[in-house]
Amino acid sequence: MSDEYFSYFCQLIHQHKLPVAGLVGIVIIAAIIGLKFVSFNNTIESLLPGNEEIYRTMHFLREADLSHKVILSLKLKSSKHTLQDLIKAADQLQKNLRPPLITEVISGVSETDMGDEIHSFLKYTPQLIDEQALSNIVQQITPEGVKLSLAKNYRQLLTPAGLFMMPYIRSDPLGIRSPILNSIQKLSASLGYEVTIEDGHFISQDGKHTLLILETPVILTDGFGSRELKTYLDKQLETLPDFIAADIIAGHLHTVSNEDIIKRDVRVMTIIASIAFLLLFLFIFRDIRAIIVFLMPLASVLISINLSFLVLKKLSYLVIGMSAVVDGIAIDYGIYVYTAVRTRGNHPDTIKKVVKPLITGALTTIGIFAAFFFSDVYGYQQLAFFSIFCIVLCFTCALFLLPPFLRKGHNNKILDASLQKSPLHLPIPDKIRVACWAIVIMAAVILSFRLTFNTDIKQFDGSEPTIFQTEQNFHHVWGGQDQPGILVVTGKNWEDTLQSNDLIYREATTAVGKENFSSLAMIWPSKQTRRINAGRWKKFWRQGKEIKLKKLLREYGKKYHFSENAFSPFFEQLYTDLALEHEPKELDFFNKLKNRFVLKKQTGYQALSFFPDNDQVVSALDKLIKGYQGTFLVSQKKLSRALSHSIFKEIIYLGGMAALFILVLTLILLKNIKLTALALVPVITGIMTALGIMPLLGLPLNAVSVIAAMVVVGITSDYGIFVVYNCRYNLNLGTFTAVTLSAFTTLIGASVLLFARHSVLFSIGLTLVTGVSTGYISSILVVPSMYRLWCEEFTLCDD
Amino acid sequence: MIKAKFFLIIVCCSLLHLVSLQGALSANQKLQYHTEPNIDEALTKLKNKMSQIKTVKTNFIQEKKLAILNEKLILQGTFFLQKPDLFAWHVKKPIQYSLLIKDDIVRQWDEDTKQIQRISLSKNPAFNVVAGQIKEWFFGTYISLLEKYKIIKIEHDPICLTFIPREDAITSKMVKSVTISFRKDERYIQQIFVEENSGDSMLLKFIDTELNIPIDAAAWEVKPGV
Known part of the structure; x- marks a missing residue:
């Protein structure tokens, strides 16, 4: 913007102060009313990376x-x-x-029909016994095998609990159906509930x-x-x-608790922040007009929330949680302008002097948030939109709307002398300051090696304890504490799904063992499999096995006084031919099992199998399903791995982009590599201490703290730029006061997050408070010392 | 939850099997199918008397008439009970077999396998039902059974009760009736007879019953020859 246009705009607003103030007032009132219609998205999906694995898992869990x-x-x-x-x-x-x-x-x-139901279901035995089970029966149709079975049956008659097994003993003297009964029991217990x-x-x-x-x-x-x-x-x-x-x-x-917690957090944070801001301005600036500086970012946040809702529809609660932080960032521009005006007088020349570092500062912060547009996490993209709009609005207001409403003329005395006084004058030698800084950074680097990542999605659930x-x-x-993993087989129709389910069941049990895999295939394979089983069963018994078994039972049953027809129910049902098409839908237990293991979708079916969610099993099954299209695992372990991978990707990608952006902008402003490196000292300090303090407090790094760390970069880079710019041009614009106040306001916005009950908001608060405070301290204590030590020759005059 | 389904079989079936039977009701005996109006009084009296019993030691003879066997199966052994949760069932003939229920654990032993089998009551519905049935029939709190059974007093002195499962009760599918005869002093059970719908029946006779005596610790061990 040329000086001419800039002056023209300032003049125009100055001449129409009242209409402008009225217009701004109307917009703010409209924004307050609009808040009532804004709705929020409290699902955790908006905070998770859009990785295919994660999306599929979350989608499945939601749709199941x-x-x-x-x-x-x-x-x-x-x-x-x-x-x-x-x-x-x-x-x-x-x-x-x-x-x-x-x-x-x-x-x-x-309970009434349960026994009957199981009996009815066991009529399907010929269709359910596979080749392996049948070969086991061969070993039982021998004198030794029959003797063992009869002795076992007899012993069961002696036990109080075993007597109820009478119908089962009569219809299954060899215990052929036991595996089916065991499978029913295993399937029933597959979720671990007792x-x-x-x-x-x-x-x-x-x-x-x-x-x-x-x-x-x-x-x-x-x-x-x-x-x-x-x-x-x-x-x-x-x-x-x-x-x-x-x-x-x-x-x-x-859902209800998260909403309540967020509302409560926002309420508490708003009250604390408002009080803190007001006190700061009233007691430090001692000027009623300074309230405008406080109201500007507040109005910008209100307007930005409305606009973001109109454009993006439902807003993630991350946006709301971060609004106090954005408020603390956006207020900086007003503070810089206000401090300059109070120090050098309210005329366009003063504003022009701060425009350059202000634009650079705003652009670096915007650049950081803009990097979030490239994130896979939708919530971060929303945050980017909201924050950028808010910063642009506040920046524009600070340059054009604020000055006309401030007093004419300058008054250095108004600001507290202690703030005016630069910490540069503290009697500590520059080299010692720099050495202390280096030690802190080294300690932070060492500590950061102990950093751990929390990829548990439950951390995003801020419900009441x-x-x-x-x-x-x-x-x-x-019971049911340890939730099993789920293997999902998809198919276009029922039979296709069951056939795939059969194949996967066979391979999975080979890979991880029968004890580690529960599938409907255990008691209800596909029609194709049942047809093969039924044919094999008939052939097996007609090859003389039936006659042989009858003879052995009669011969060895005498010892225990088993009657002639003791096991006639078994032989009567031996060739019961149930239609393969028929499914025992009349059996309540079967329907309930089926409902648990099968999901009907618009596009077909999903057959679910359950397995212990540990690394070994997950890894084996993951390898196995690669050959089956439409088959996937839903596993907390796997989800955690996918989240870790995505977070690392985000850190490298977004961090790289942001670093590049800041570097380029700072270089453009300062036109010197050495000075640029100096301006980045607060950034390095803020990030390293934020990463170092987490392991010190026993806290892990999570997805949102990574985002907060990025915001730290944006904020602290401003401090570096302003201080180096001030040192280089030897400006008398109250820069150190402005940086101090801006850090205070940012810290007020960030530290209120430490009062949040929601773990996500707390995590953001901790990262910001640590990063911003150390970044600020380094900008006023270390950067000037470094400048004097290594960059004094670059100093230019004020103009 | 679906685990529960499998349990149901057991609930249905084992309801009365652990109890033996007495032939107090002959097959052609006409039963009244209404609970007697003054039965509450009799049941309360029994409850009061049996609640005084803390321990039971008794020999038993159990006769099972089962369609699966050509001959009656006759078991002899000793039965121990100590309220609230200790129960031992030691069979001496025809083969040695022991069953012990202590807290949540069931232990079994038999002379054929010579192995002790440990089963958690909570994980084994069959034995869980057995434990429930022991309390239901041997502890004397019959008044709570009025919702499940029609109760008829068929003898007055000493008292003899017949329990007929109500039509909506789960036991009605299997059990025709349960008849319990009491000792003369009505402090404990003399014998129990269970008749099933299938025609099978069981009679459990208690002999040399000793009440409220200290039970030898060995009774609560699953060991051969106890």
């Missing part, structure tokens, strides 16, 4: 039919009451839970808890619906008798 369920765990508190009392209360509660918020309640499984059934109700092993599983149409991301659901459930739980305590386990609680505690208690009572 797991998220719309609510669990109520009811506990018997008093020993004076019995389990029956608990069950009665659960039944009553079940009756009270109604649509529209609760569409179905499952309190247990019907549940018993009493009176048709889910009962915990300690006999003091029962469970209700609720189906709700409210989706997890629906903040309003989640709150309504929570209120409804709380109200219903109030009707429970005093001797019963209830815990709600639901993702919806996290009570929610996590309740979930922990739930797992303590009901």
Whole structure:
């Protein structure tokens, strides 16, 4: 912008102060009203890299039919009451839970038909026994094998618990069906929950808890619906008798809690920041007009939130959390202009003197945020848009709107003398300062080698600790603490999916062992496989095995007085020919197993298999599925690995871009490599100490602290540029005061984050406070000393 | 949760099997199908008397009439009970077999395999039901069974009760009736008879029953020859 245009704009605004002030006021009021209509995205996806692996995992977890369920765990508190009392209360509660918020309640499984159901299912044995199992039977149809089986059956008759096995013994004297029964049991336990059934109700092993599983149409991301659901459930739980305590386990609680925490954090942060800013301006500047400097970034944040919402729709809570920080950054431009005006007088020449370093400072900060546009994380892209707009707005206001509203003439005395006085005058030799700085940096570098990365996505969940505690208690009572990994096989139709599932089951069990893999293929293979099994079964028994077994059972059964027809149910069912097309949909247990292991999608089916989520198994299965299109793993271990990889990529990529950008801009401004290196001292100091302090406090680095570190680069580079620029041109613009005030305001914005309950916001706060404070200290204590030691010859006159 | 399904088999089946039977009801005996109006009083009286019992030691003879066998299966042994959670079942004939339930653990031993098998009650639904049934039938809290059974007093002195599963109760599919006869002093059970829908039946007779005596620690060990 040429001097002419710049002066013209300043003059124009100066002449129309009142209309301009009115217009700005209207815009601010509109922005405040607009806030009510802004909605936020509280899902963690917006904070995760857009890596295919991560996206697929998160998408699967969201789409899987797991998220719309609510669990109520009811506990018997008093020993004076019995389990029956608990069950009665659960039944009553079940009756009270109604649509529209609760569409179905499952309190247990019907015990009445269970035995019959298992019996009916075992009729499919010929279709389910594979070649390996059949070859095992050959060894049992021998005198020794039959003797062993009969002795075992007889012993079972003696045990109190074994007697109920009578129908099973009669229909399966050799225990051929045991693997199928074991598979059903294994599949039932594949999620690791430990549940018993009493009176048709889910009962915990300690006999003091029962469970209700609720189906709700409210989706997890629906903040309003989640709150309504929570209120409804709380109200219903109030009707429970005093001797019963209830815990709600639901993702919806996290939605509500995260919203509450963020709202609370933003409220607290806004109050603290506002008070701090006001006190700073009123007691340091002692000028009522300085409030304009404070109001400018606040108005810019309000306007930017509205505009970002209009352009980007739902905003990530990262944007809101960072608004105080951006506010602290954006205020700097106003401070520099205000300080210059108060020091050198309110006329265009003063403003012109600060324009150059201001533009460079703004551009470097914008450059840092602009680098986020190249990030894979959508939340960071939103942050970039919001921050850049806010900085541009505040920068423009500082140059054009602020000066006309400030007093004419300069008054050095107004500013506190202690701030005016440069720390350059502290009686510490330059070399000692530089040496101390070098020691600090070396210590930080050494400490940073101990830095660890936290890639657990749960860290982004800032829900109340009570929610996590309740979930922990739930797992303590009901098990399921160690969530298994999931192998997902996709197919266009049911049979295709099952065929792929069969193939993968065979390979997976070979690779990781049967004990480590639970799949529907264990009890329900594809039609193709069942056809082959059934044919093999018939052929097997018709080759004389049936006659031989009958003879052996008759001969050796005499010893135990087994009757002639003791095992007739087995032989009667030997050739039962069930249609291959038929699926036992009438069996409740089968349907429930199928619902757990199969997801129906618009484009086909997904068959799920469960496995222990450890590195060894994940690695083996990962290798195995490479040959199968549409097959993937959902594993926390794998997700963590993908996140680590992405974070490293982000650090290198974004960090590289930002460093290059700052380097180039600083070089353009200072036109000297040595001076540029000097201007970057605060950047290096800020980053290294921020990275060094984390291991010192036992904190890991995470994705958001990387972003915060980038912001530190943007802020501290300004300090370096201003101080070096000031030293070089020997300006009398109150630069050290301005840098100090700007660091204070930034630190106020950042340090309020330390009061946040949300771990993500706290993490950002810690990185910023450490980085900015050390960057600032180095800019006023170290950079001038270095300048005097190595760059004195570059000093130019003021003009 | 689905693990629960497998449990159900056990719940259905084992309900009464651990208990032996008595032939108090003959096959053609006509039963009243309504709980007697004053049965509460009798059940409360029994509960009060049996609640005084802390330990039980008794020999038993169990006769099982099963379609699978040509002959009656007759078991002889000793039964120990110590409230609230200790139970031992030692069979001496026809083969030695021991079962011990202590806290959450079931231990079994038999002379054929000569191995002790340890099973967690919470992880084994079958034995969990067994433990539940022991409490249900041997602890005397029959009043709580009114929801599941129609209870008929068929003898007054000493008392003899027949329990007929209600139609909606899970036991109704398997069990026709359970009849319990009490000692003259009505402090404990004399014998239990269970008749199943399939025609199988079991009779458990208690002999030389000793109540509230200190139980030898060896009774709570699964060892051959106890």
